[in-house]
Amino acid sequence: MESVLGRYRNLIVLVAVLFAQVLGLAVQVKRATDSEPTRLIRVWAVGAVTPFEETLHWLQSSTGNIWHNYLYLRGVRAENRDLKQQIEQMRLEQARMSQDADQAHRLQALLSFKEQFISKTMAAQVIGWSGSEQSRSIYIDKGAREGIKSDMAVITKDGIVGKVLQVFGLNPLERSVSQVLLIDDQTSGVGAILDKTRLQGILRGTPSGDVVLEKVMSDETVPVGELVLTSGGDGIFPKGLPVGKVTRVAPGNDLFLNIRVRPAADLSRLEEVLVVTRIDEMQSQPEQTGPLRAVDILAERLPSVPPKPESSTDSGKNPAAQSTGTPLNMAPSAGAAKANSPNGGASPAVSTAPPGAARPGSSAPKTVTNPVHSAATPKPQPAAQGTPQ
Amino acid sequence: MAITYTSGEQVEVYRFSLPATILIPLIAVFLQAWVPLRFPFFKIFDLPLLVTIGFATARRNPLAGLFTGGLIGILQDALTHQPIGLYGIAKTFVGFGASSLGIKVDVENPGARFLLTTLFYVVHEIAFFIIARGLVGLHMHWSWPHEISSGVANAVLGILVYALLDRVKQRT
Numbered sequence: 001m002e003s004v005l006g007r008y009r010n011l012i013v014l015v016a017v018l019f020a021q022v023l024g025l026a027v028q029v030k031r032a033t034d035s036e037p038t039r040l041i042r043v044w045a046v047g048a049v050t051p052f053e054e055t056l057h058w059l060q061s062s063t064g065n066i067w068h069n070y071l072y073l074r075g076v077r078a079e080n081r082d083l084k085q086q087i088e089q090m091r092l093e094q095a096r097m098s099q100d101a102d103q104a105h106r107l108q109a110l111l112s113f114k115e116q117f118i119s120k121t122m123a124a125q126v127i128g129w130s131g132s133e134q135s136r137s138i139y140i141d142k143g144a145r146e147g148i149k150s151d152m153a154v155i156t157k158d159g160i161v162g163k164v165l166q167v168f169g170l171n172p173l174e175r176s177v178s179q180v181l182l183i184d185d186q187t188s189g190v191g192a193i194l195d196k197t198r199l200q201g202i203l204r205g206t207p208s209g210d211v212v213l214e215k216v217m218s219d220e221t222v223p224v225g226e227l228v229l230t231s232g233g234d235g236i237f238p239k240g241l242p243v244g245k246v247t248r249v250a251p252g253n254d255l256f257l258n259i260r261v262r263p264a265a266d267l268s269r270l271e272e273v274l275v276v277t278r279i280d281e282m283q284s285q286p287e288q289t290g291p292l293r294a295v296d297i298l299a300e301r302l303p304s305v306p307p308k309p310e311s312s313t314d315s316g317k318n319p320a321a322q323s324t325g326t327p328l329n330m331a332p333s334a335g336a337a338k339a340n341s342p343n344g345g346a347s348p349a350v351s352t353a354p355p356g357a358a359r360p361g362s363s364a365p366k367t368v369t370n371p372v373h374s375a376a377t378p379k380p381q382p383a384a385q386g387t388p389q
Numbered sequence: 390m391a392i393t394y395t396s397g398e399q400v401e402v403y404r405f406s407l408p409a410t411i412l413i414p415l416i417a418v419f420l421q422a423w424v425p426l427r428f429p430f431f432k433i434f435d436l437p438l439l440v441t442i443g444f445a446t447a448r449r450n451p452l453a454g455l456f457t458g459g460l461i462g463i464l465q466d467a468l469t470h471q472p473i474g475l476y477g478i479a480k481t482f483v484g485f486g487a488s489s490l491g492i493k494v495d496v497e498n499p500g501a502r503f504l505l506t507t508l509f510y511v512v513h514e515i516a517f518f519i520i521a522r523g524l525v526g527l528h529m530h531w532s533w534p535h536e537i538s539s540g541v542a543n544a545v546l547g548i549l550v551y552a553l554l555d556r557v558k559q560r561t
Contacts, residue, residue, distance in 0.1 A: 014485050022524065048464070134475075269426075270426070
């Protein structure tokens with residue numbers, strides 16, 4: 001017996017080790033919702049590997065900062081000039097869009113919509129990857145000590161990235177880092193909606209690393225290139241964040257389309273991300289403007305005599321005063337537009353910022369009202385009168 | 390390029406110092422988790438596997454090979470969000486196989502190392518595929534051209550890694 005054991009000792013140990021690991025695997029699969037049995041091993045592994053990652057990341061960013069901030073400044077002036085022009089253009093765009101947003105808010109208020117918005121985010125550096133193609137997750141340098149919790153949304157300026165899966169740093173000996181599950185992992189799922197067609201589906205990763213939109217019926221038409229946004233239905237991502245673009249649509253199995261999506265955020269080259277630490281939910285409130293008379297509404301819709309403009313000196317001195325009260329539709333004067341606009345004053349007429357907000361580009365010395373545009377703007381309806389049908 | 394058969398008495402057995410035994414796998418796992426962030430093409434490589442094969446063939450001890458492979462695999466598993474044991478089991482196999490083969494085959498020349506690494510990369514992927522699909526229920530994608538080309542790429546890198554390991558191994 002002893003000789004048999006001695007002869008097959010290696011094989012016996014191999015089988016025993018494999019058996020132990022298979023058993024451990026079975027226990028973990030059985031308790032899929034509870035990751036506690038392996039938490040200690042994960043904490044050790046993360047504690048052993050992340051110090052290297054953080055050190056190397058620090059070294060890399062320090063050298064990069066020295067190079068980019070002090071040595072390699074070629075083209076910075078030109079870039080600065082371009083960015084300033086871009087800001088001016090975006091200000092004009094913002095002013096135009098804020099009018100649409102106002103209108104949307106009023107309509108939402110009438111329909112008693114609740115809207116979600118990101119009220120607090122935390123910037124984090126990506127310090128590591130899972131090291132496996134089958135587990136598409138990354139590590140960030142913020143953890144429990146910084147207030148990160150599981151299931152928080154992780155985004156970049158381009159689009160969504162994933163959600164916080166595990167948080168480390170619960171006790172002082174652990175390193176305060178977090179693991180983020182990327183949207184291209186096969187176990188992830190994001191509620192998504194197509195921008196124009198408003199079709200809803202579930203965004204999932206595939207084993208090969210692609211991202212697909214599932215559960216869209218095959219009789220629907222989905223154009224290639226359509227924008228995909230978060231629907232807010234998953235309870236993790238607020239509604240309306242960019243997800244990606246449709247790159248391929250093909251008939252899939254069963255009754256659903258096979259829609260491939262290219263993520264808006266470059267998931268293979270992530271360096272900094274934002275963790276959404278607080279999402280506020282707010283019910284839109286209709287503006288309290290008092291009861292309206294039919295004659296007022298009629299007067300709004302008819303061409304009217306433009307109000308007498310204030311003196312240019314007053315408007316130049318106190319631009320903030322103009323932004324309160326009833327929204328005005330204003331366009332920069334020719335001189336102001338020329339001064340602020342990159343295309344030499346050829347910009348279209350724009351609307352002002354929402355009531356109460358500081359008006360973009362308010363440094364313009366002269367502004368004129370645009371009565372036609374003003375008349376076309378829907379007047380806020382009181383809730384009592386504006387019951388939706 | 391020739392793989393020569395050697396008797397048990399002819400093979401040389403090496404050992405690694407304790408710091409090398411601990412630090413080299415740690416560095417391999419760290420690089421595997423860090424480099425692909427900067428160079429995405431690096432995802433094709435499996436540095437922990439190369440270290441497992443390198444240790445196993447140098448020590449030529451099946452027990453040491455399987456334990457080293459198992460521990461490196463578990464460390465790699467711990468950084469993923471999948472259950473721990475997927476890489477552990479696959480690398481236990483490879484560690485045992487590589488050290489067992491190392492006793493019988495001369496694995497000192499680059500050609501033999503190239504073939505051995507390609508072979509064990511494919512074995513590792515097959516083992517991982519079976520475990521992930523059969524035990525954990527993951528959806529796995531299998532492509533022979535991809536696996537063989539990845540195996541060849543890993544074998545090329547492996548020759549460099551083994552050359553580095555040769556510098557730290559000590560004759561017993």
